[in-house]
Amino acid sequence: MLAPLGKMLILASLLVSAAGALLGFAAGRTRSREALLWARRFAYAFAALMGLATLTMEYALLTHDFRVSYVEHVGSRLVPTWVTIVSLWSSLEGSILFWGFVLGIYIAVATYLTRGQYEDYQPDAIGVWLSSAAFFSFLIAGPASPFGVVANPPLDGPGPNPLLQNHVLMAIHPPFLYLGYVGMTIPFGFACAALLRGRLGHSLLKPLRASLMVPWIFQTIAIMLGGWWAYEVLGWGGYWAWDPVENASLLPWLTATAALHSIVVVERRGILKGWTVTLIQATFLLVILGTFMTRSGVFNSVHSFTQSAIGPTILAFLAASILFVVVLLAFRIDRLETEGRIEGAASREAMFLVNNLLFVLLTFTVLIGTVFPLVVEALKGKQMSVGRPYFDSMVVPIGAALLFLVGIGPALPWGRATREQLKNALLPPLFGAGLFAVIGYILNIRAPWTLVTLAFGGYAAQVTLGQMLLTVLQRTKRGESAAAAFVDGNLRRGRRRFASYIVHGAVTVAIIAIAVSSSMRQTTELAFTKGQTLRASGYDLTFLGFEQRQEPHRAVTGARFRVARDGKVVATLEPKMNQYQMMREPVGSPAVYSTAAGDLYLSLANLDVANESVFITVYAAPLVMWIWVSVILMGLGALFSLVPARRATAVQSRESVPAAAETA
C-alpha cells in the first residue's frame, strides 16, 4: 500500500528534521563536533526521505492508484502522461510535498558544499534549515497530507485543473518557482547563523552570495515563465496583471535583488552588514508570506489552490518566523561591526544605497497594494480590489529610477571622486540617452514615461557597454590582441564584473521592452465570416474556417487565419477554444506570431461554428519577444558570475588559446 508507506516516510522526515535542527543549534552553542556531524547526517537523511516520499507519490500517480487520496483528487486515466507527472504540483497537498522535496535537495547540497568550511556558521545554519524542514514535514504529515487512504477508491478521477493542462509551460514554471522560493531558505540560514554568532566575517560572504544567487536565478526565470504562460494561454494579450499571487512571487525577488547588491558593498567597504542580513531575512519571510497567500484561500486568483485549512498553520509559522527574526535582529544587529563608511554622495557605494532604498520602496509599494483590499474589508466590510492604475502609477516611476541607477551607478567610481572624474564619467552617456529617446520619438512613441525610460535606458546601455569594453580597451592599448584581452580580462579574471554587466544590459533591454510593448499596444476587435479578409495593425487577416478535433481529454475548435503583410503570407495562426471534460467554461488558447520587431496576437472572443463566423480580438505589440529573451539572458549572466574561478580558467585555457593565437 503506497499511502501508508508515504505517510511513514513523511513521519520519519519530520523526526529527523526536528532532531537535526535541535542538534544543529546545540552544536552551535556547545561547539560539539559530534553534534555537528549528526546534524549533517540528519540533514542528508531528511533529503533522502523526502526524495523517497516524492518518488512514492509519482509512482502512485503513474500507476493510477486511486487508493491514495491525492491521486483520487488530481489523477485521471484520460490525461497524457506528462500531465500525470506534473500533477504532483498541480494541487495543494502535492505542491507542499514537492516543496519538501526541493527543500531536501537544497539542504543536502548546501550541507555538502559547506562541510569542513565555515564551521563557525554551519551548525546554526543547519539548525535553521532543518527547523523550516520540520515545519514543512509537519504540514505534509498532518494538515496537508497527500497520503490519505481512500476507503472506496473510484475507477477514475477528475484530473488536474484544465488551465494547467493547457500549455507545456505549466510543467516548467512551477518547478522554477519552487527552486527560487524554497532556495531562499539557505541564505536565510546563513544570515541567521551570522546573527547568532554575532559576526558576519568576510569568509561567509561567498556562500551567502552564492546561495542567494542560485534561487534568485530560478526566481527570475520563474517570474518570466509565469508571465509568458499568462501571455500564451490566458488570451488577454498581457503578461502581468498585478494579481496577488504574481505579486507574491515578485516581493521576495525584489528584496533578494537588493540584497545581492548590498552584499557587494559589504565586500568592498565592510558596511551595510546588518542591512544585508535584514534584507535576506525579509526575503525568506516574504517567501512564507507568498506561500500563505497562495495556500490560505484568503486571496482569490488563478493561482489559488482550493480552500484549505492550512492557512492558519502557515500564518502561525509566518508569525513565529517574523518574531524570531525581529528578536534576533534587535539583540544582535549592533554586533555586526562596521568597518568603513560612505565617503560621498556621488560615489558608487552611495548609489548602491539608493538602489537598495528604491528596491525596498518598491517592495512596500507592491506589498501594500496587495494586502490593501484585506485592510479595507477588515475595517469597512466592503469587497474591493486594487487595480492596475495604482500599481502602474507607483511602479513605473520607481522602475524608471532604478533603470537610471543601472546607468549612473557603475559610471561612478568607488569612494570619493573629483569634479573632473565625475564630469568624465557622467557626461558622455548622455549621448546614448539622447539617441534612444530620439529613435523612440521617430518611431512614434509619445508617452512621456516611455520616452523617459528610453532615455534612461540609452544612458544605461552606453555605460554598460563601456564598462564591458573598458578592460579590453585598456589591455589593447598595452599591446594585447583584442580577443586575448576580452578572454582574459572579461571571461577569466573579471568574470564576476563582466557577468554583472551582462545582467545589467539584459535588465535594460527588459525594461525598455516592457515599457514600449505596453505603451504601444494596439487592440482591434474584428468579426469575420469564412473567407473574409480584414486589416488590423498593418496585417491582412483572412479567416479560412474552423477545424475541430477530439482529443482524449478535450474537444478542440480552432479558427484558422492566414496572416499576410504587404501582400506576402507570413503565417497561419489558429487561435483555439478547448472544451475540457471536467470544466464548464471552454478555455481559449490564443495564437501568436512573434518577430523581433513585435508580436501579432489573436484571441477568440466568440465563435459560431454553424454559421462559420468568428469574433476575435487582435493585439499587436512591439518588442514583446525581447522581454523573454532578456530575462533568460539575465539568468545566464548571473549563472556565469557563479562559475568558480579555477574551473573556468581550465576551460578557457583549453578552448580559447588557439583562437587567440590565430587572431594574434
Place this chain on the structure above:
Amino acid sequence: MNRTVFAIGIVIAAAVVGVLFAGLGKDPAVIQSPLIGRSAPTFALQEVGTGRTIDIAQLRGRPLVINFWATWCGPCWEEHPVLVATARRLQPNVQFLGVVFQDQEDKILGFLQQRGTSYPTLVDVKGKTALAYGVGGVPETFFLDANGTIVAKYAGPMDADTLQANLMKAMR
C-alpha cells in the same frame, strides 16, 4: 538590544500578521451576489430518474438549499456526501435540491446510484436556471429562507461547518 530595530520590527510584524489574520476569517468564496435579499427566481424542472416536475414556488414555507453541480466537477464529488448527510439529518425542516446542468442524465443517475442521495436532483436542460441565478461555476449553492428570499450564496465545495453556517442564515 537595539530598541529601534525591535520597535520597527514589531510594528511591521503586527500589522502584516494582523491584516492576514483578519483575512483568514473571511472566505473569498462567499460572494456578494446582487440576488441576496431578493426573491429567488422561480423554476420548475424535471427530477432525474422519475421525470416528475418540481416547482420551487410550491416549496415555500421552509428553508431551501439549491446546489448547482455536475458529475464532471471534481469538487462536487467532495461536497456530495456532506450535502446528503446534512439533508438527511435536517429532514423535513429544510428542503435540499440539486440542480445539474451541462450533463447527461445517465451519468447523473449512475453517480447518484453509486454515491447515494437523500434529496431530489433536477436537470437544468439548457442551463437557463443557472443563468437566472448567475451561476459562475460549479459547485455553487444558494440558501433561501422560508419566504423564498435568497439569504446567502456560496461558490466552491462546502464542508459541514460552512454548510451549517450558511444554513443558520436561512433558518433565522
